[in-house]
Amino acid sequence: MSDAALITKLTTLDQLFTGRRFCIPDYQRGYAWDKKQVNALLDDLTQVQLSGPMHYTGTLVVVKSKQQPSSSEFTYYDIVDGQQRLTTLIILMSQLMAYKKDMSKSLMAKFQCAGDGFTSAEYALRLNRALDKFFRNMLQGVEDDSYTYLAERRLTNAKKLIRSWIEKNDNDGAFIERMITVVTERLGLIVYCPDNAEEAGMMFEVINNRGKPLSELEKVKNYLIYYAVKKELPALQKCIDEEWGVILKNLSLAHYPNDYDRQTLLRAVVVLFFGHRKTESNVSYQAIKKRFDTNTSKSKGESKKLKDFVAVLSTCSKYYELLFNAK
Numbered sequence: 001m002s003d004a005a006l007i008t009k010l011t012t013l014d015q016l017f018t019g020r021r022f023c024i025p026d027y028q029r030g031y032a033w034d035k036k037q038v039n040a041l042l043d044d045l046t047q048v049q050l051s052g053p054m055h056y057t058g059t060l061v062v063v064k065s066k067q068q069p070s071s072s073e074f075t076y077y078d079i080v081d082g083q084q085r086l087t088t089l090i091i092l093m094s095q096l097m098a099y100k101k102d103m104s105k106s107l108m109a110k111f112q113c114a115g116d117g118f119t120s121a122e123y124a125l126r127l128n129r130a131l132d133k134f135f136r137n138m139l140q141g142v143e144d145d146s147y148t149y150l151a152e153r154r155l156t157n158a159k160k161l162i163r164s165w166i167e168k169n170d171n172d173g174a175f176i177e178r179m180i181t182v183v184t185e186r187l188g189l190i191v192y193c194p195d196n197a198e199e200a201g202m203m204f205e206v207i208n209n210r211g212k213p214l215s216e217l218e219k220v221k222n223y224l225i226y227y228a229v230k231k232e233l234p235a236l237q238k239c240i241d242e243e244w245g246v247i248l249k250n251l252s253l254a255h256y257p258n259d260y261d262r263q264t265l266l267r268a269v270v271v272l273f274f275g276h277r278k279t280e281s282n283v284s285y286q287a288i289k290k291r292f293d294t295n296t297s298k299s300k301g302e303s304k305k306l307k308d309f310v311a312v313l314s315t316c317s318k319y320y321e322l323l324f325n326a327k
Helices: 035-047 082-100 104-111 133-141 149-170 174-186 196-208 216-230 234-257 259-274 282-293 302-326
Strands: 020-024 055-064 074-081 113-116 120-123 186-194
Touching: 035 055, 035 082, 035 149, 035 174, 055 082, 074 082, 082 104, 082 133, 082 149, 082 174, 104 174, 133 149, 149 174, 174 186, 216 234, 216 259, 216 282, 216 302, 234 302, 259 282, 259 302
Parallel strands: 020 074, 055 186
Antiparallel strands: 055 074, 113 120
C-alpha cells in the first residue's frame, strides 16, 4: 500500500502495521493519557460490532523517517500526531496476547517485534529515547516502580487499567479472541502522510498547542528538540536528551509538582538566564520560540546559548529538589 493509498479509506491496525514500523520522535511529548482517556477507549471497544461498518477511532499523522534501515523489509515512519492512542493500542495488544498463550508468531511479530526475540528485533512501535527502554521492559512484563518520568507512571497505570479490564470481562476466553479481532480488524484510523518534513513541522506546531494541554515546560522541551532537529544541531539535541531526564527526576523528587510548580521554576530560570521581563517569562515558550526561530539562518552561537540554558535549568532543578524534597 502506497502512502497516498493510506488515506483513501479507513485503515485497520492490521493494515497499518503490514510492512511498516513506527517511531515517536524525541521532540514529541511523553505518554500523557490518564485513567479518563484509557477508560474512554476501553469503553468504546466494548461497543464495537464484529460486523457492519468499521468503528472510527481517530487520526494518525506520520512522515517517513529520515533513517531507513537498509536491510529492513519495513518502511519506518515518525508519528507527528496520534501517538497516545497508538501507544495505548499497542499496550492493549501486548496484554491480550499475554493472556492468549497460543498466540500466533505472525501476530506477535506484527504488533510487538519482528526478529530474534527482543534482542535483535524491529519493534512495531518505538517511543522517544527517554521512554523506549522502559516501554520495552514493560511490554515484556518487567515490573519497575522507580520512575524517572511522569510518563513512565502513566504507561504503567495504562497497563494496569487494561489488565484489570481484561480480567473483569474475560469469563470464558471468548472475550480475548473477540477483542483481538476488534482491535486489529474493526477499528478504523484515518492515516495521513504529508509530502515533506516542512509540512509535518507546521502540523507539529499546531498539534503542540491542542489536545491534552502541555505544560509550559513540556512545550519548551518539545520546541528545543524540534529546533535542534530542524537546524541540524546534534550536540544540542544530545544535551537536551541528557539533561532533561535530570530535570524531570529532580522535579519528581521534589514532590511530583503540578504544572504551576514547573512553570514557576521555568519562569525563574528564563528571567535569570535570558534577562526577560516578568511578562515575557510568563509565556516562556513563546518568548524562546520568538528568539530562536527555526526559519532564520543558523548562527554560530545559538547552539551553545541553548545548551547553556538547558544546563542552567538542570542545575536550578537540583536546587528546587533540595528546597522541596521532604527527605
